[in-house]
Amino acid sequence: MNKVIITVVGKDTVGIIARVCTYLAEKKINVLDISQTIVQGYFNMMMIADFEAASTSFGEVCDALEALGEEIGVSIKCQREEIFTKMHRI
Amino acid sequence: MLNMFEVIETNNMIEHEKLDVRTITMGISLLDCCDSDLTAVNDKIYKKITTYAKDLVSTGEEIARDFGVPIVNKRISVTPIALVGGCACKSPEDFVTIAQTMDRAAKEVGVNFIGGYSALVSKGMTPAEENLIRSIPQALAVTERVCSSINVGSTKTGLNMDAVKLMGEIVLATAEATKEDDSLGCAKLVVFCNAPDDNPFMAGAFHGVTEADAIINVGVSGPGVVKVALEKARGENFEVLCETIKKTAFKITRVGQLVAQEASKRLGIPFGIIDLSLAPTPAVGDSVAEILEEIGLERVGAPGTTAALAMLNDQVKKGGVMASSYVGGLSGAFIPVSEDQGMIDAVSLGALTLEKLEAMTCVCSVGLDMIAIPGDTPATTISGIIADEAAIGMINQKTTAVRLIPVIGKGLGDTVEFGGLLGYAPVMPVNPYSCEKFVTRGGRIPAPIHSFKN
Numbered sequence: 010m011n012k013v014i015i016t017v018v019g020k021d022t023v024g025i026i027a028r029v030c031t032y033l034a035e036k037k038i039n040v041l042d043i044s045q046t047i048v049q050g051y052f053n054m055m056m057i058a059d060f061e062a063a064s065t066s067f068g069e070v071c072d073a074l075e076a077l078g079e080e081i082g083v084s085i086k087c088q089r090e091e092i093f094t095k096m097h098r099i
Numbered sequence: 100m101l102n103m104f105e106v107i108e109t110n111n112m113i114e115h116e117k118l119d120v121r122t123i124t125m126g127i128s129l130l131d132c133c134d135s136d137l138t139a140v141n142d143k144i145y146k147k148i149t150t151y152a153k154d155l156v157s158t159g160e161e162i163a164r165d166f167g168v169p170i171v172n173k174r175i176s177v178t179p180i181a182l183v184g185g186c187a188c189k190s191p192e193d194f195v196t197i198a199q200t201m202d203r204a205a206k207e208v209g210v211n212f213i214g215g216y217s218a219l220v221s222k223g224m225t226p227a228e229e230n231l232i233r234s235i236p237q238a239l240a241v242t243e244r245v246c247s248s249i250n251v252g253s254t255k256t257g258l259n260m261d262a263v264k265l266m267g268e269i270v271l272a273t274a275e276a277t278k279e280d281d282s283l284g285c286a287k288l289v290v291f292c293n294a295p296d297d298n299p300f301m302a303g304a305f306h307g308v309t310e311a312d313a314i315i316n317v318g319v320s321g322p323g324v325v326k327v328a329l330e331k332a333r334g335e336n337f338e339v340l341c342e343t344i345k346k347t348a349f350k351i352t353r354v355g356q357l358v359a360q361e362a363s364k365r366l367g368i369p370f371g372i373i374d375l376s377l378a379p380t381p382a383v384g385d386s387v388a389e390i391l392e393e394i395g396l397e398r399v400g401a402p403g404t405t406a407a408l409a410m411l412n413d414q415v416k417k418g419g420v421m422a423s424s425y426v427g428g429l430s431g432a433f434i435p436v437s438e439d440q441g442m443i444d445a446v447s448l449g450a451l452t453l454e455k456l457e458a459m460t461c462v463c464s465v466g467l468d469m470i471a472i473p474g475d476t477p478a479t480t481i482s483g484i485i486a487d488e489a490a491i492g493m494i495n496q497k498t499t500a501v502r503l504i505p506v507i508g509k510g511l512g513d514t515v516e517f518g519g520l521l522g523y524a525p526v527m528p529v530n531p532y533s534c535e536k537f538v539t540r541g542g543r544i545p546a547p548i549h550s551f552k553n
Contacts, residue, residue, distance in 0.1 A: 014101070014106055016106060016107075016110060042100065044102075044103050045103075046103060048107065053103065053107060055101075055103045055106050055107075057100070057101065067164075067165060068161075068164060071164060086110065086167055087167075088165070088166055088167035089165045089166055090101070091166065091357055092109060092166040092167065092168060092354060092357060093101050093105055093106055093109050094101065095353040095354065095356065095357045096105075096109055096350045096353045096354060097101065097105040097108075097109070097350075
């Protein structure tokens with residue numbers, strides 16, 4: 010298991026999750042969990058995905074998702090899980 | 100499993116509160132580069148640095164991308180050059196060639212600073228160490244990325260007042276040698292008491308002789324994160340205030356620990372320490388002064404400043420210690436004037452004086468840092484300021500340091516621009532009364548009584 014956290018922040022629009030998931034499926038990245046909420050009028054989505062069987066490099070996924078975000082008009086970040094678990098779990 | 104609010108909190112810290120890892124510093128021992136031939140020493144130093152640190156910058160960038168946290172600086176510290184070059188260098192000019200080699204190596208591997216043009220003379224100076232010290236003005240004038248530090252005292256040895264006197268002259272000579280750039284050379288020169296062997300922060304970083312062949316030390320930052328956390332604790336009592344600082348420091352330090360372990364693993368070099376410091380930058384919202392003001396001071400320098408800083412410093416350590424397996428370096432709140440917008444504002448308003456800054460250094464790391472003073476300040480006065488600061492370190496068993504910039508050609512009312520992370524500073528007044536007869540006595544101030552603990 011090689012977990013990454015994908016976050017999407019921005020204005021809500023049709024098909025955000027669909028497009029992110031389509032890209033992840035193409036690259037054989039398995040989605041483990043999705044949650045979403047609206048904070049202060051902004052669409053916030055967090056996705057936990059498993060990078061273990063991915064067919065491409067982590068850097069490439071980061072760049073591709075960032076580009077996809079720009080296209081949709083939202084901000085997409087892809088980070089390794091450890092930065093969050095280290096900070097919030099003892 | 101992680102919840103969304105934790106993820107949002109972390110990303111807000113990074114995106115809006117300027118959480119970053121300030122530096123990954125690779126310490127490299129150059130003791131095996133000693134040789135009696137100067138050319139051979141230079142060749143060995145260049146080769147060792149460029150071999151060990153060749154992937155430092157790219158690895159730092161990869162880690163920053165993987166975790167989505169900025170790593171601002173990638174730097175190198177080396178064994179004090181007075182030890183490495185002692186056998187080959189017969190004059191200050193010989194030492195300057197080593198500074199140039201360090202500069203070339205730093206540029207080759209892409210780091211922005213390389214520290215360790217240093218001498219540890221807390222009790223006495225060898226001829227080589229004196230030559231190195233005398234070479235500092237020229238070395239810092241002809242190089243761009245080399246940083247120099249001199250340790251002139253310690254709790255165990257007392258203060259080497261001959262070195263203190265000499266360093267007053269050297270600080271002034273460095274200012275003169277770099278006067279075309281607003282005496283910028285002095286921003287790369289630190290005079291220490293109780294200098295730590297594993298400090299990752301410039302300009303005072305060097306790789307102590309107690310260290311391994313190579314080591315990774317990491318300096319974290321995050322004044323902005325503490326400031327924002329404290330905004331939510333407005334009007335609360337000290338218990339709540341302290342808990343908030345500790346929890347925030349823990350979170351910040353965990354990021355540093357993660358980055359340090361990852362860098363150590365990827366570079367194949369052991370992890371040394373995390374330096375738990377609140378290191379400000381000139382950017383608004385990245386200021387230690389703003390934290391103190393959030394705690395309840397109208398301006399930094401107001402009565403209560405020293406107490407507020409003492410509390411802040413202690414809570415940062417208490418929160419940070421549990422977050423990391425090894426802590427070291429300077430560890431505490433930095434209070435550089437030119438690198439902190441809140442400090443600059445307080446000085447401009449007359450709220451913060453040199454004397455108050457000196458008092459503040461009793462309770463935090465590190466010392467009188469990045470303070471511009473008039474260019475016509477006598478060398479003996481600078482030595483006196485160094486002696487005062489070193490005495491605070493010696494008696495309180497803590498690291499203290501002086502990084503003063505006597506700006507040649509400028510006086511009160513002028514402002515100096517250093518650029519980048521070094522910021523800008525209004526020239527501060529210095530007490531006009533002389534300490535020449537004190538400074539020129541010569542010899543040593545003995546170690547304090549409480550240093551005899553054996």
